[in-house]
Amino acid sequence: MRILISTLFILTFTFCSYAQVDYLGEGNSYLNNGEFEKAKETFEAGIKAEPDNLIYQCQLGLTLIQQKEFKTAEQTLEKVLKVDSTNVAAIWYSGIGNFKGGQERNAIERFEKALTLLDENSGQYFSANWFIGKSYSVLLSTEGLTYNETNRMFECYEEYLRLQTNADDAEKIREYVKRKKKRRPSDNVKLWVDM
Numbered sequence: 001m002r003i004l005i006s007t008l009f010i011l012t013f014t015f016c017s018y019a020q021v022d023y024l025g026e027g028n029s030y031l032n033n034g035e036f037e038k039a040k041e042t043f044e045a046g047i048k049a050e051p052d053n054l055i056y057q058c059q060l061g062l063t064l065i066q067q068k069e070f071k072t073a074e075q076t077l078e079k080v081l082k083v084d085s086t087n088v089a090a091i092w093y094s095g096i097g098n099f100k101g102g103q104e105r106n107a108i109e110r111f112e113k114a115l116t117l118l119d120e121n122s123g124q125y126f127s128a129n130w131f132i133g134k135s136y137s138v139l140l141s142t143e144g145l146t147y148n149e150t151n152r153m154f155e156c157y158e159e160y161l162r163l164q165t166n167a168d169d170a171e172k173i174r175e176y177v178k179r180k181k182k183r184r185p186s187d188n189v190k191l192w193v194d195m
Contacts, residue, residue: 021045021046021049023042023043023045023046023049023050023056024046024055024056024059026042027039027042027043027046027056027059027063028059030042031059031062031063031066034066036063036066036067037067039059039063039066040060040063040064040067043056043057043059043060043063044060047060054080054083054084054087054090055089057076057077057079057080057090058077058080058087058089058090058093060076061073061074061076061077061080061090061093061094061097062093062096064076064097065093065096065097065100068100068101070097070098070100070101070103071101073093073094073097074094074097074098074101077090077093077094077097078094081094086117088114088117088118091110091113091114091117092110092114092124094106094110095107095110095111095114095128095131096131098110099131099134099135104135104136104138104139105135105139107131107132107135108132108135108136111128111131111132111135112132114128115128115129115132125163126159126160126163126164129156129157129159129160129163130156130157130160130164132152132153132156133153133154133156133157133160133173136149136150136152136153136156137153137176140153140180140192140193140194141193141194141195142193143191143193144191144192144193145191145192146190146191146192147187147189147192150180150184150192153180154177154180154181157173157176157177158177160173161173161174161177180194
């Protein structure tokens with residue numbers, strides 16, 4: 001009888017292990033194939049099964065960004081950051097979502113935080129500099145920048161160019177920085193708007 005119970009327990013455990021859904025693998029596969037609604041459903045199911053799994057929550061946030069549901073994505077990623085304020089994926093995805101959603105100041109804040117957590121040799125490091133520079137350049141043409149913000153825009157673009165000398169957009173950014181430095185007003189101008 002004892003052997004039968006042990007065998008049943010092992011078979012049940014083995015069956016449950018094999019029956020377990022690979023939410024991350026399936027969801028990422030849907031995400032990579034552009035099947036965003038299926039990815040969303042998969043990550044939501046994963047969160048329901050494992051409510052404390054921050055990876056599923058981050059991937060759901062990314063999926064929502066791909067669906068242009070920026071506000072819902074930000075709410076999802078904020079929940080992750082309340083649990084783990086240095087979760088690089090949540091910070092990064094939040095930066096992307098804010099950037100794509102036209103929330104440049106929030107994007108800058110996220111990417112600045114990401115820079116403190118990323119390895120300088122990673123592709124994300126130079127990308128974060130690009131996103132910060134680009135966000136500031138959008139703000140320069142809309143609501144304007146302070147002298148210090150303008151400095152930061154130049155710093156980030158120059159760091160991006162240092163790391164990506166042969167990038168497709170490198171020459172265009174070099175010209176932009178050169179042109180804006182020539183047009184830049186003195187530091188007594190509180191807010192500079194330049195189209």
